[in-house]
Amino acid sequence: MTRKVTDHHAIIPTGMYPENLHLDEKRIYDLVARRFIAAFYPECRVANTTVLGKVGQVPFKATGKQILEPGWKLVYVNDSSAKKEGEEEEKILPVFEEGETGPHEPRVHQGKTTPPKPFTEATLLRAMETAGKQVEDEEMRELLKDNGIGRPSTRANIIETLFRRKYIEKKKKNIFATQTGMDLIDTIQSELLKSPELTGQWERKLRLIEKGEYAMETFKQELVQMVVDLTREVKTAVYKTIAIAPETPPPAATGKKTDSEKKEKAPKPPASPESLTCPKCKAHPLKKGNTAWGCANFNACGFKIPFEAAGKKLTDKQCADLVNKGKTAKIKGLQTGTMLVLTDAFQVIAE
Structure with missing residues (x-):
């Protein structure tokens, strides 16, 4: 009988001071040490603020946060890497009093915007x-x-x-x-x-x-x-003509290869499944797990290719062949059949 894993002990620094560490090792140690120290600081108290103002007859609106008590954020005050990639920068507002007024000199910032990046x-x-x-x-x-x-x-x-x-x-x-x-x-x-x-x-x-x-x-x-x-x-309504994307024409069946066809060899499919897309959902890459190659979105998709099937341990190329071609080449030593096949139900069977 096995017990379910509940939680794990946190990674914390010991009493031994590290010496002769490489730069990356120092960075990792700094992350662990800062997080450990921050756990003993009080909570950070903030106020979410919405400011409605008017300049002349033009209304303005600003939203952001006012930090009332920095708490544990003091540990990261000088850490430039604390901001995660792709995370919007927090807008910190000064303290405003309701009904306050004052002079304001507008400043026009001249710059160039960059177009949004294409989607992946x-x-x-x-x-x-x-x-x-x-x-x-x-x-x-x-x-x-x-x-x-x-x-x-x-x-x-x-x-x-x-x-x-x-x-x-x-x-x-x-x-x-x-x-x-x-x-x-x-x-x-x-x-x-x-x-x-x-x-x-x-x-x-x-x-x-x-x-x-x-x-x-x-x-x-x-x-x-x-x-x-x-x-x-x-x-x-009256509509414009829609341009239909052309289909790639199949090669002419002449039986003879042209000079350009002889020079242009078909690219070989990758030998590692890691560079392939899941054949079931066709939207996520494959990732290597402990016992199988599986869809990166496995919880929703459920596709996987086990490292061992029909009593035979599979190579990365054989797993890639199952994804690209739907079957492997002949494999010696299978318990049943001579090759492995990926069925329409996305199951690996010997045939």
């Missing part, structure tokens, strides 16, 4: 989770905060559908809209269909239905009327 599959999934941040209406932004676009189990399939219909394409790690996708967006004249606000409106009404403050039949009638109106709009 990881950042696109994150943007779908936090789609409400782009909505201006505060009430809808709050409704979308815990919902976003799609669900965790459907977002990967949504992205895969866009790839399959050639609305988006991947260049290296980045994702770009194709001409077909851009033409389609230009064709849709209803701004509501292109905005997360539609999801926000539905979420608001569904919550009202839960509270008994909105009739379910009314919601269904509104959906039917919306579809009718959109259909009428599509039938009567």
Whole structure:
């Protein structure tokens, strides 16, 4: 009988002072020591502040925090690496008194903005989770905060559908809209269909239905009327021609290879599964675990290739062949069959 693992002892510094450490080792030790010391400091007390001001007839709004008691943050006051990558910098506001006034000399900052970086599959999934941040209406932004676009189990399939219909394409790690996708967006004249606000409106009404403050039949009638109106709009509107992304033509079956075909050899598939995409969800890379190669999003996807199958320990190349080709080459010493095959149910069997 085995007991479930509950918790682990924290990593703490000992009474032995470290000497002759390399730079990276010093950094790790500093992280552990600072965290240990900070645990004995009092809590950091902050006040979330919203300031509404007016200059002449122009209203201004600023939100941020006022630190009342720094507490444990004193340990990290000079630590420039405390800010995590991708995390927005905290806006610290000075102390304001309600109704205060004073002179102000405006300053115009001249600079250049940089365009946002292209999406990768990881950042696109994150943007779908936090789609409400782009909505201006505060009430809808709050409704979308815990919902976003799609669900965790459907977002990967949504992205895969866009790839399959050639609305988006991947260049290296980045994702770009194709001409077909851009033409389609230009064709849709209803701004509501292109905005997360539609999801926000539905979420608001569904919550009202839960509270008994909105009739379910009314919601269904509104959906039917919306579809009718959109259909009428599509039938009567004038649209531009959408450029269809061309399919890659198959090579001509002449039986002879041209000089260029002889020079251009087909690239060999990677021998390590770590550089491959999960063949089941087709949205996440494979990662090496303790007993198997599995989808990086294993909890939702469930795909894995065990290190050992049919009494035979598999090499990285054989695992990669299962992902790329759906089967391995002939393997000596299998308990049953001569090769391993990845079935339609994404199970590895001997055949």
